[in-house]
């Protein structure tokens with residue numbers, strides 16, 4: 001039934017592959033073992049190396065002895081625990097909002113919160129490079145969705161000013177996951193305020209990374225406000241699992257009543273909430289870890305710039321490197337693999353222009369970065 005489709009994928013070199021790793025005694029934020037090779041990992045979102053920290057592991061283990069593993073039902077039945085509630089309270093405090101709501105993943109959050117906030121008769125404005133989970137959320141909402149050019153505030157303004165009826169929501173990634181650039185959240189927020197629109201921000205790659213870990217609003221010095229909804233995940237820099245939405249009490253109450261990903265899905269295991277609580281504490285207490293992440297990011301970024309390679313306006317630890325067409329990009333990724341670096345090729349349809357996507361973490365050493373740069377020199 002799918003023979004032809006699979007053949008096409010193979011012939012155009014677009015077949016995706018799952019590459020599971022073997023255990024090694026090294027944090028995933030630093031090294032990885034796949035296909036018999038031990039590689040320095042430049043493809044992890046565990047930016048701060050928290051997933052292997054004893055504080056997270058111990059907190060999760062302690063909660064397992066108390067609550068067992070599975071939650072047993074949705075949060076609205078009996079699946080939630082005091083750890084879920086504690087994590088929500090601490091997340092709201094961390095993000096500076098009245099309330100927060102836990103959801104099972106970033107994908108679940110976007111694909112089910114957006115349809116809870118907008119419906120037919122409403123208008124959603126979505127950046128052309130938004131994450132797939134946002135695209136799916138917009139589709140499921142049945143609201144009219146207009147796609148604006150990447151980070152184009154003039155276009156946002158044009159759409160908002162020409163609309164008088166229904167709710168209006170602007171949805172954007174803060175750090176774009178494939179380009180590593182940052183949306184002008186401060187300007188977008190002001191425009192939304194002016195036109196009475198909501199602003200829904202996806203801080204998946206900003207949580208634990210921007211604004212001393214608090215995310216994109218803190219990065220821009222923009223105060224949380226009634227019209228701003230901050231979504232983020234515990235699964236990337238926080239080294240845990242799950243997602244949150246931090247917003248006003250009114251928004252959170254609507255989500256509790258309408259968000260299908262909350263209502264019709266089993267709650268996160270308590271151990272995931274326990275690990276996320278431990279991760280938030282580390283981010284609040286160890287500012288040096290985020291500083292190390294940015295030092296490593298700067299070392300890698302300026303090294304690549306010096307080689308004259310294009311980095312797609314990256315201004316975050318995500319650094320995509322333009323490396324030619326699909327074939328060339330795959331070949332470069334293989335060369336890196338053979339030299340001990342894991343940095344996969346990202347190809348269409350995930351992106352329109354092929355690239356090697358590198359992510360710097362706080363766990364890399366200067367030597368890791370410098371030796372990657374000397375291999376990249378052969379490509380440039």
Ligand SMILES: *Cc1c(COP(=O)(O)O)cnc(C)c1O
Pocket residue numbers: 105106107108110131133173177202204205233234235242243
């Ligand atoms: C990773 C990611 C998500 C999905 O989060 P998960 O917790 O992995 O499901 C959503 N939005 C963006 C921008 C992401 O990068």
